Amino acid sequence: MTSTTYEAAAPLRRRRNLPTAGTLQWLTWVVVVGLILGPFVPLLYASVRDRPLYEAGGAFTLSAYGDLLADPAFWRAARHTLEYAALTTAISVVAGAAVAILVTRTDLPGRKVFGRLTLLPLLLPSLGLVLGWIVVWGPGGYLSSLIQRHLHLGTLDINTIPGMSVIEATRLLPVAYMTCEAALARADSSLEDAARSAGATPLRVLRNVTIPMLRPALLNAGTLIFTLSIASLGIPLLLGTPHNIQFVSTYLYLQWTNAATPDSPIVSAGAVLLLAVATVLLLIRNRLLGAEARYVSVAGKAGRTALLSLRAWRWPLAALIALYLLFSTIVPVLGLALMSFVAFVTPLIAPWHLFTWSNWQLLGTGVYLRSIEHSALLALAGGIATTAVVALATLVAHRSRLPVRRSLPFVMLYPRAIPGLIIGIGFFWAYLLTGAPGSWLRQGIWGILLAFCIRNLPFAYVVMYPTMARIGEELDRAGRSVGAGWWRTCRSIVLPLLRPALFASFILMFVEILNDYDPALFLVRPGTEVIGTTMLDTFLQGIVGPVASLAMVQVGVTVLVLALGTFVFKIRVTGGHDA
Amino acid sequence: MPEIHVDSLVKQFGDQRALSDVSFHVAEGELFTLLGPSGCGKSTTLMSIAGFQSPEEGRIAVGGDVFFDASRRVSIPAERRNLGIVFQSYAVWPHMTVFQNLAFPLKVRKRKRAGIRERVHEVLDLVEMGDYGDRYPHQLSGGQQQRVALARALVYSPSVLLLDEPFSNLDAKLRERARAWVKELQSRLGLTTIFVTHDQDEALSMSDRVAVMSSGEVQQIGTPEEIYRRPSNRFVAGFVGRVNLLSGTVAAAERGRVALELPDGRKLWVDAEHTATPNARLTLAVRPEALRVEPADASTLNGSNTIEARVESVAFLGDHYQYELRAGGLVLTAQTARPVATDHVMVHIPADACAIVE
Numbered sequence: 001m002t003s004t005t006y007e008a009a010a011p012l013r014r015r016r017n018l019p020t021a022g023t024l025q026w027l028t029w030v031v032v033v034g035l036i037l038g039p040f041v042p043l044l045y046a047s048v049r050d051r052p053l054y055e056a057g058g059a060f061t062l063s064a065y066g067d068l069l070a071d072p073a074f075w076r077a078a079r080h081t082l083e084y085a086a087l088t089t090a091i092s093v094v095a096g097a098a099v100a101i102l103v104t105r106t107d108l109p110g111r112k113v114f115g116r117l118t119l120l121p122l123l124l125p126s127l128g129l130v131l132g133w134i135v136v137w138g139p140g141g142y143l144s145s146l147i148q149r150h151l152h153l154g155t156l157d158i159n160t161i162p163g164m165s166v167i168e169a170t171r172l173l174p175v176a177y178m179t180c181e182a183a184l185a186r187a188d189s190s191l192e193d194a195a196r197s198a199g200a201t202p203l204r205v206l207r208n209v210t211i212p213m214l215r216p217a218l219l220n221a222g223t224l225i226f227t228l229s230i231a232s233l234g235i236p237l238l239l240g241t242p243h244n245i246q247f248v249s250t251y252l253y254l255q256w257t258n259a260a261t262p263d264s265p266i267v268s269a270g271a272v273l274l275l276a277v278a279t280v281l282l283l284i285r286n287r288l289l290g291a292e293a294r295y296v297s298v299a300g301k302a303g304r305t306a307l308l309s310l311r312a313w314r315w316p317l318a319a320l321i322a323l324y325l326l327f328s329t330i331v332p333v334l335g336l337a338l339m340s341f342v343a344f345v346t347p348l349i350a351p352w353h354l355f356t357w358s359n360w361q362l363l364g365t366g367v368y369l370r371s372i373e374h375s376a377l378l379a380l381a382g383g384i385a386t387t388a389v390v391a392l393a394t395l396v397a398h399r400s401r402l403p404v405r406r407s408l409p410f411v412m413l414y415p416r417a418i419p420g421l422i423i424g425i426g427f428f429w430a431y432l433l434t435g436a437p438g439s440w441l442r443q444g445i446w447g448i449l450l451a452f453c454i455r456n457l458p459f460a461y462v463v464m465y466p467t468m469a470r471i472g473e474e475l476d477r478a479g480r481s482v483g484a485g486w487w488r489t490c491r492s493i494v495l496p497l498l499r500p501a502l503f504a505s506f507i508l509m510f511v512e513i514l515n516d517y518d519p520a521l522f523l524v525r526p527g528t529e530v531i532g533t534t535m536l537d538t539f540l541q542g543i544v545g546p547v548a549s550l551a552m553v554q555v556g557v558t559v560l561v562l563a564l565g566t567f568v569f570k571i572r573v574t575g576g577h578d579a
Numbered sequence: 580m581p582e583i584h585v586d587s588l589v590k591q592f593g594d595q596r597a598l599s600d601v602s603f604h605v606a607e608g609e610l611f612t613l614l615g616p617s618g619c620g621k622s623t624t625l626m627s628i629a630g631f632q633s634p635e636e637g638r639i640a641v642g643g644d645v646f647f648d649a650s651r652r653v654s655i656p657a658e659r660r661n662l663g664i665v666f667q668s669y670a671v672w673p674h675m676t677v678f679q680n681l682a683f684p685l686k687v688r689k690r691k692r693a694g695i696r697e698r699v700h701e702v703l704d705l706v707e708m709g710d711y712g713d714r715y716p717h718q719l720s721g722g723q724q725q726r727v728a729l730a731r732a733l734v735y736s737p738s739v740l741l742l743d744e745p746f747s748n749l750d751a752k753l754r755e756r757a758r759a760w761v762k763e764l765q766s767r768l769g770l771t772t773i774f775v776t777h778d779q780d781e782a783l784s785m786s787d788r789v790a791v792m793s794s795g796e797v798q799q800i801g802t803p804e805e806i807y808r809r810p811s812n813r814f815v816a817g818f819v820g821r822v823n824l825l826s827g828t829v830a831a832a833e834r835g836r837v838a839l840e841l842p843d844g845r846k847l848w849v850d851a852e853h854t855a856t857p858n859a860r861l862t863l864a865v866r867p868e869a870l871r872v873e874p875a876d877a878s879t880l881n882g883s884n885t886i887e888a889r890v891e892s893v894a895f896l897g898d899h900y901q902y903e904l905r906a907g908g909l910v911l912t913a914q915t916a917r918p919v920a921t922d923h924v925m926v927h928i929p930a931d932a933c934a935i936v937e
Binding site for chain 2: 472474475477478479480481482483484485486488489492493496497
């Protein structure tokens with residue numbers, strides 16, 4: 001080899017600097033920010049008009065806010081919401097943190113399995129789970145009447161605020177668990193070892209080191225859970241409304257659907273207020289996350305020994321967690337399955353006397369079949385579209401020099417804090433005001449898809465971001481240095497390395513969109529139903545059989561897709577919902 | 580191979596001044612080293628040349644091409660600068676084989692498939708990795724990955740080569756071999772190269788010229804010998820090797836010689852082209868290995884620049900002994916190849932071994 005062979009190679013062919021990279025980055029930013037924040041503009045506008053936007057004329061006024069705040073029913077609903085959210089937050093944070101500590105810091109038998117199973121309620125269709133609770137624990141439910149008849153004990157009435165809080169808490173407990181588990185896994189165990197070698201007993205270490213270190217995670221999880229339970233619509237609607245317990249979310253929903261003047265500005269005003277509260281809570285959370293950095297110690301070591309030996313408490317505590325998982329998740333799903341095979345739900349007659357296929361046969365007909373087809377199509381298309389757009393936006397946010405890139409992470413996480421019903425109302429007005437494209441979206445299922453995608457896109461981002469952050473920046477700098485432009489570098493180097501996260505994002509999006517419903521309640525019209533809206537609609541009409549079989553379809557597909565993701569693509573879909 | 584001109588770079592990170600007025604010039608085919616402790620601005624300088632940092636002021640040109648000119652708001656994107664860079668982490672793309680890693684720059688340049696194959700094999704042979712084309716990076720050792728990184732930086736015949744601490748992830752033995760090998764390859768190919776390191780041995784052994792940097796400024800530029808023997812200030816003297824610093828006032832100055840009076844009244848004669856005014860304060864730098872040390876009772880040393888001293892401590896460092904010596908208020912570090920088996924010694928400070936640093 002001589003220097004001549006080296007010199008022989010031709011130099012880089014000079015090409016014109018195509019403006020593609022910059023244009024693509026700006027386009028991505030505009031589309032993502034526009035779609036996420038855009039719908040709030042018509043919502044705000046609708047709230048300060050004196051009549052619905054589709055009616056001619058109208059003037060600016062704050063009377064909608066005045067009417068809303070003067071309505072005693074609204075204040076009653078607000079009080080209920082506050083009680084409900086506070087109770088839910090307290091239960092799920094305490095229980096979630098306890099499970100997280102047991103799983104990461106003790107020698108609890110089967111702790112890894114428990115850790116995985118605890119996440120289930122987050123991924124299973126929430127509407128279906130609530131239905132399962134009603135079948136099993138509701139008045140006249142299988143287990144509640146069994147316990148009443150044979151043990152002469154009362155069970156918690158799930159049609160009260162505490163009862164609903166317990167159900168909501170089991171649904172949101174995984175959020176607290178994941179946040180705490182992540183914080184504990186991150187925490188440097190040598191801090192705890194140091195306390196032990198200084199003479200503290202394990203319990204003392206737990207009290208004086210481990211739990212204080214967890215404080216920011218607890219606050220963070222608490223704020224998120226509080227926000228999510230304020231916005232919750234399913235449980236209040238299914239359990240509260242029949243017993244005349246109104247919440248802000250159901251108050252707005254029922255105003256929307258039942259009021260004399262449909263789509264009244266009052267609903268928009270209420271939605272704006274709710275949006276303001278959710279936004280303030282999100283900002284508080286961001287401050288807390290900033291504070292959390294103070295507590296972050298360098299990466300924890302793998303394979304550490306259990307800190308706390310539970311001794312005699314090992315099996316009782318394991319049994320307790322097992323019972324919790326059994327009665328909060330597995331039994332409701334079984335109840336749901338049972339419900340889908342009986343003519344009607346009653347503990348007085350043995351279910352096999354009531355056996356029927358009709359609930360399942362109904363799924364092949366009319367609105368049920370249509371809903372399933374729509375949901376499957378939306379989940380598939382939404383999973384692909386959201387993953388693609390979020391991947392691009394994440395690249396712009398973390399791998400470009402676009403001046404406004406730093407706004408993207410915040411904007412992409414924003415929908416997580418926004419109640420689904422606000423997204424629904426926002427998109428309703430947005431479609432109404434954007435002429436032909438808006439009306440095309442409003443007529444078909446694609447309008448619902450867009451709302452679902454925006455609503456669930458934070459999950460795609462939190463799955464992708466950690467993987468992207470682990471791809472060293474020198475890898476793409478190397479791409480640039482050898483002559484590849486921004487997009488070429490992303491396409492050939494960053495995206496291929498991101499592939500596992502892209503699969504995980506798709507799986508998660510598929511499941512979330514399949515099971516989502518509340519934004520669609522404001523957008524659905526005859527002919528564009530999805531599984532969730534049909535379930536809620538049918539249930540409110542007093543028909544439960546096909547609702548159960550629809551829910552079982554959701555459960556079945558969800559479990560199948562998650563299993564596929566876990567075993568075929570080797571993905572761990574835990575979602576990182578804490579980010 | 581073109582020259583590199585870097586003029587008056589200024590770069591600010593918030594309140595922190597990362598580069599202030601950094602200028603140098605690299606001649607054709609030269610291996611030019613930026614040496615300094617971490618945070619001195621050497622990597623920022625390199626990344627500015629590569630196009631990953633934009634200084635606030637200054638100008639960078641390679642050959643006839645202006646890469647960056649703050650006053651004319653010119654900044655060529657990194658991908659169009661046609662530079663070869665070896666990164667500290669090597670940045671060998673983990674999802675591509677060695678062959679694909681090398682082929683990528685050529686594909687970007689839209690070269691023909693057959694041409695790519697031929698060129699990749701040619702360069703792999705050049706770095707003695709011809710048999711490893713089908714391997715993935717995780718199947719290679721650190722040293723092999725480094726060769727792949729270098730090959731990838733050479734495969735498209737870049738105008739200059741930039742090396743960002745390429746040896747810092749290798750163990751000590753391998754590092755020495757890699758140094759010699761890279762230096763040999765560089766001079767064989769006649770590549771104009773800028774090399775960034777914090778390791779003075781690396782800088783001295785490989786470079787044609789070295790720029791010593793500290794807190795965003797170039798302290799001194801010179802050949803390794805100049806940097807080592809004639810450090811221009813305290814920082815350079817202290818950073819490049821161990822040094823004794825002796826401060827005093829000028830007692831007399833004649834042609835080519837200066838007499839320095841130390842605080843304890845002793846006088847040292849120093850060879851220096853220095854226009855010293857009497858009573859001005861001066862600091863001298865003397866390398867420990869330049870001191871001559873002999874047992875006091877059997878010493879042949881006498882005359883000027885010879886001091887009687889006591890041995891405070893001695894350390895055996897394999898190929899030499901290191902002494903901490905005290906003579907009145909004066910503390911000196913000396914290196915000898917053989918042990919001096921007494922507590923009292925005579926120390927001679929050769930007049931031609933002293934550099935005036937302040």
